[in-house]
Amino acid sequence: MKRTLIIFALISIFAGLHAQEEVKLYNPELDGMEQVDKAVKEAAAAGKHVFVQYGGNWCPWCILFNKFVNEDQEIKDFVKENYVVVHLNYSPENKNEACLERFGYPQRFGFPVFIILDGKGKMIHTQNSAYLEEGKGYNQKRVLEFFRHWTATAVDPASYKK
Helix, strand or coil, X not given: CHHHHHHHHHHHHHHHHHHHHHCCCCCCCXXXXXXXXXXXXXXXXXXXXXXXXXXXXXXXXXHHHHHHHHHCHHHHHHHHHHEEEXXXXXXXXXXXXXXXXXXXXXXXXXXXXXXXXXXXCCEEEEEEHHHHEECCEEXXXXXXXXXXXXXXXXXXXXXXXX
C-alpha cells in the first residue's frame, strides 16, 4: 500500500511538471516591438489600455499569474473589458532588448513584470508582481485593484469631475 502511494505521488509530480512545461504563453520568435505596436493600435480603437506581461515560459510565476487571471472569472472579464493583453517574451533566445529599453529596463523588478500602456503607446505604469503575490499564488483583491487603478477610465481626469 505504501509503495502504491509513493508511485502515485511520483506520477502526480511528474505529470504536474510535464503540464507546466507544456504551457507556451510566450513566443520567443515574435518581435516584441511589433506585438506591442499592434496591441496599442487595437487598444486605441477600442478605448482600452495595453497590459504587457513581460516574462517567459521558463518562469513559473509568469505561468501561474496567467492561470490565476484566467481562472478567476471576475478578473478575466475585467481584463477583457479594459485591456489588450500582450505576453512579451524574455528568454535567452529573445530578450526583446528594444522593449527593455523602451520600458525603462523593467527586468530590475524580476519576472513577471507588468507594464501598462495607454492607447497611444505611452508607458503609464510598471508593476512589480511581487506586490500582488500571496503565499504561493496571487491575491485576488490586490490583482483586481491593480487592474482597476490603470484602466483608461481610471486615469482619465474627466472621470473625476462633477
